[in-house]
Amino acid sequence: MNIILLGPPGAGKGTQAARLVDERGMVQLSTGDMLRAAVKAGTPVGLQAKAVMEAGELVSDAIVSALIGERLDSTDAQGGAIFDGYPRTQAQAEALDRLLDERGQKLDHVIELAVDEEALVDRITGRFTCASCGEGYHDRYKQPLKAGTCDVCGSHEFKRRADDNEESVRTRMAEYRGKTAPILPYYDAKGVVRRVDGMASVETVSKAIDEVLDA
Ligand code: ADP
Numbered sequence: 001m002n003i004i005l006l007g008p009p010g011a012g013k014g015t016q017a018a019r020l021v022d023e024r025g026m027v028q029l030s031t032g033d034m035l036r037a038a039v040k041a042g043t044p045v046g047l048q049a050k051a052v053m054e055a056g057e058l059v060s061d062a063i064v065s066a067l068i069g070e071r072l073d074s075t076d077a078q079g080g081a082i083f084d085g086y087p088r089t090q091a092q093a094e095a096l097d098r099l100l101d102e103r104g105q106k107l108d109h110v111i112e113l114a115v116d117e118e119a120l121v122d123r124i125t126g127r128f129t130c131a132s133c134g135e136g137y138h139d140r141y142k143q144p145l146k147a148g149t150c151d152v153c154g155s156h157e158f159k160r161r162a163d164d165n166e167e168s169v170r171t172r173m174a175e176y177r178g179k180t181a182p183i184l185p186y187y188d189a190k191g192v193v194r195r196v197d198g199m200a201s202v203e204t205v206s207k208a209i210d211e212v213l214d215a
């Protein structure tokens with residue numbers, strides 16, 4: 001099963017994707033994670049993407065679709081893939097159709113996480129992750145059970161993303177509204193969009209997504 005998690009920054013895509021990986025053995029394909037890894041490693045793609053990402057603008061369609069294509073070939077996505085943060089433009093949506101088609105696969109669901117933009121600024125500026133295993137946390141909604149210690153791996157180091165500041169978030173929201181939300185009609189026409197209330201608690205959102213996948 002191949003699914004897209006679609007929603008603005010902070011909608012909960014990464015949180016839900018990580019859960020689906022744990023519970024269903026699906027593979028998470030996050031272009032944001034791939035790009036951050038490229039920036040960290042200082043690859044040519046990373047060098048090109050760094051400033052664009054910090055500003056909250058979109059990296060080129062050619063770069064992200066190439067990253068997804070490479071990953072589809074190299075990972076064992078037999079249990080299905082979760083596209084997290086991709087596609088973000090009409091050109092990317094069409095590229096993904098081709099990539100799946102070439103591999104004899106298809107898209108099963110586009111799960112739209114519907115959220116209120118103002119709440120997202122609060123979610124994003126409070127977001128942090130374990131520097132060692134990547135577990136996601138939040139200043140107000142999900143603190144580690146023991147202060148300063150990762151619940152999953154016990155690490156004491158945490159990090160925040162360079163682009164998780166209010167100014168970049170506003171730009172990212174505008175990019176979502178202007179370029180990503182307009183791809184919904186494309187998927188609506190295919191009858192694959194399932195809308196989930198992303199403002200509910202993590203548990204409730206999880207349940208709603210499970211209902212879609214198990215239907
Ligand atoms: P969020 O989880 O906040 O939605 P991501 O981690 O998905 O953010 O993406 C971070 C940044 O990486 C984006 O603001 C953008 O600059 C770049 N990026 C990630 N995925 C894409 C994509 N599919 N197309 C263009 N740019 C992307």
Ligand code: ADP
Binds near residue numbers: 009010203
């Ligand atoms: P995205 O990948 O869409 O940018 P994340 O999954 O990283 O979003 O979530 C953004 C922040 O909000 C994280 O700190 C996460 O712990 C928190 N979060 C995710 N889902 C919810 C939810 N349903 N309610 C409250 N906080 C949430």
